[in-house]
Amino acid sequence: MHGSFRMKEILGVLLLVSIWIRTTDAVRNTAELRCPDTSLDAEVDKTVILPCWTVPKMDVGNKVEWVLNDTVDVHLLRKGKHEFDDQGKDYKDRTSLFNSELETGNCSLRLKTKMSHTGRYRCTVRIGDETKHCFISLTVHPHERSNTTQLNLSDSTNSPGGNKDSTFPPGGIVGIVFGIVGIIIIIILIWKRKTCSEVLGGKRPWPFPFPRPPCCPSGEVVLQIDPDDPVAQPRPGRTEVGRTGHQGKPDDF
Numbered sequence: 001m002h003g004s005f006r007m008k009e010i011l012g013v014l015l016l017v018s019i020w021i022r023t024t025d026a027v028r029n030t031a032e033l034r035c036p037d038t039s040l041d042a043e044v045d046k047t048v049i050l051p052c053w054t055v056p057k058m059d060v061g062n063k064v065e066w067v068l069n070d071t072v073d074v075h076l077l078r079k080g081k082h083e084f085d086d087q088g089k090d091y092k093d094r095t096s097l098f099n100s101e102l103e104t105g106n107c108s109l110r111l112k113t114k115m116s117h118t119g120r121y122r123c124t125v126r127i128g129d130e131t132k133h134c135f136i137s138l139t140v141h142p143h144e145r146s147n148t149t150q151l152n153l154s155d156s157t158n159s160p161g162g163n164k165d166s167t168f169p170p171g172g173i174v175g176i177v178f179g180i181v182g183i184i185i186i187i188i189l190i191w192k193r194k195t196c197s198e199v200l201g202g203k204r205p206w207p208f209p210f211p212r213p214p215c216c217p218s219g220e221v222v223l224q225i226d227p228d229d230p231v232a233q234p235r236p237g238r239t240e241v242g243r244t245g246h247q248g249k250p251d252d253f
C-alpha cells in the first residue's frame, strides 16, 4: 500500500517533467526569427531600420549578429556585449541595435547608409541551443533630387524648347556684350565722322545732346582734310542738302 503510493508519486513527477521538457522543446522548435521585409531601398546618408525579431518574443540579449553578404561583420553582440573589433570599416559609428528591446526579441538594426552598404544582410540570433537567421536585401541609392535636377538643367540648355531666359549659356552673354560694345564703337565713329564733315562743309550747329567730339572744336571749321577720306572730301557740284540726305545719316541705320 505504502510502496504503490510512492510509485504513483514518482510516476506523476516523471510525467510532469516529461511534459515540461516537451513543451519547452516545442517552444524552441517553433520559435522563429523573422525578417518581415525581404528587400529594402534607402537613399545614401539616411538612417534605415532593418527589421528583425523573434516570434514568439524571446530574450536575444546574449547574441545578435548582423553580417553583410556572409562576409562583412556589420554589428556583433556577443555574450551581451557589443563588439566592434571585427566590424567592417564602412560600418564604424553607423550601426546600433535597439538595446532596450533585445529582451523582447527585437534585434532590428539601425544603419546610416553608405553606397557600399548595398547587399544581403543576415540577422542571426541564438534561441536556446539553436542558431536562427533570416535575410534582408538592402539597396542604397544615390541622392535623388539634387543630382537629377542638375541633369535636367543641362538637358534643357541643349534642347531647343528649353528655358533659355533663366539659363543663358556663358558664351551667349560674352557674345552679347561684345556685340553691344561693337555697336557703340561704330555709332561713335560715325557720329564723329559725320559731325566733322558737316562742320567742314556747311558750318551747321551741333545737333546732338552731347558734347562735340574733339575733332571739331567749338564749331570752327577745320580745314585739314584727309584727301583719301571720301566723306570729308568736298565734291564738286554737291549741295549741302544732297550731302545730308545721303551719307552717314543716323536714320539710315
Ligand SMILES: *[C@@H]1O[C@H](CO)[C@@H](O)[C@H](O)[C@H]1NC(C)=O
Pocket (backbone or CB within 6 Å): 049, 051, 053, 098, 101, 106, 107, 108
Ligand atoms: C522593433 O523596433 C523597431 C524600432 O523601434 C520598431 O520599429 C519595430 O516595430 C519593433 N518590432 C517589434 C516587433 O517590436
Ligand SMILES: *[C@@H]1O[C@H](CO)[C@@H](O)[C@H](O)[C@H]1NC(C)=O
Pocket (backbone or CB within 6 Å): 068, 069, 072, 116, 118, 119, 120
Ligand atoms: C554584396 O553583394 C551585393 C550583391 O551581390 C554586391 O552588389 C555588393 O557589392 C556586395 N558588397 C560587398 C561589400 O561585398
Ligand SMILES: *[C@@H]1O[C@H](CO)[C@@H](O)[C@H](O)[C@H]1NC(C)=O
Pocket (backbone or CB within 6 Å): 142, 143, 146, 147
Ligand atoms: C551627387 O552625387 C554624388 C555621388 O554620386 C555625391 O557625391 C554628391 O554629393 C551628389 N550631389 C548633391 C548635390 O547631393
Ligand SMILES: *[C@@H]1O[C@H](CO)[C@@H](O)[C@H](O)[C@H]1NC(C)=O
Pocket (backbone or CB within 6 Å): 148, 149, 151, 152
Ligand atoms: C528630370 O529627370 C528625372 C530623372 O532623370 C525625370 O524623371 C524627370 O522627368 C525630369 N524632369 C524634367 C522636367 O525633365
